[in-house]
Amino acid sequence: MASIFGLKLKGRRSFEGRDWQGNQGNLYLNEKKIAWYNDSGNGGPADIDFYDISGRKENEAKLEEIVKMYYKKYPLEEQYKNLEPDVEMLIGRLIELMDDEKQYKKYAKQGYPVMIAYRKNVNGVSYFGAYKTKEFADADIKKENLIVLQRYESLEDFDISQ
Numbered sequence: 001m002a003s004i005f006g007l008k009l010k011g012r013r014s015f016e017g018r019d020w021q022g023n024q025g026n027l028y029l030n031e032k033k034i035a036w037y038n039d040s041g042n043g044g045p046a047d048i049d050f051y052d053i054s055g056r057k058e059n060e061a062k063l064e065e066i067v068k069m070y071y072k073k074y075p076l077e078e079q080y081k082n083l084e085p086d087v088e089m090l091i092g093r094l095i096e097l098m099d100d101e102k103q104y105k106k107y108a109k110q111g112y113p114v115m116i117a118y119r120k121n122v123n124g125v126s127y128f129g130a131y132k133t134k135e136f137a138d139a140d141i142k143k144e145n146l147i148v149l150q151r152y153e154s155l156e157d158f159d160i161s162q
Contacts, residue, residue: 004094009026010028024036034052035049045088101158114151114152114153115129116137116141126149
């Protein structure tokens with residue numbers, strides 16, 4: 001299951017908001033349920049309601065530490081490089097990782113265990129490519145001069161823990 005340094009979103013429900021896709025679910029940190037997450041998709045900030053009010057400051061600090069660790073390892077690039085990463089941005093990345101994992105499972109079930117998310121030019125649209133082997137993926141990347149955003153070769157790639 002998709003995870004970023006022990007942070008998971010379980011029981012996710014997606015729906016169409018006024019401005020974008022909304023998402024809700026329980027946030028878990030190291031397998032402990034810590035908060036309810038709700039992004040209504042209406043243009044406003046997401047809500048994070050902690051279950052244990054007395055432990056709220058501790059859990060907020062842990063989430064901030066995960067933000068620092070993740071964005072140190074994966075800095076923001078291009079038009080996002082001047083933004084200050086926050087918890088909401090991190091959860092958005094976790095949701096993207098969950099969506100990528102869902103797509104990967106579909107491809108793997110069809111016999112394509114290597115998946116890349118790529119663009120053909122710097123500000124272009126993102127696509128997925130699925131391949132039977134690493135060699136086919138590498139050959140296509142080279143031949144088409146693709147900009148690889150993410151590369152997945154197993155379900156373990158969706159657990160970012162180091």
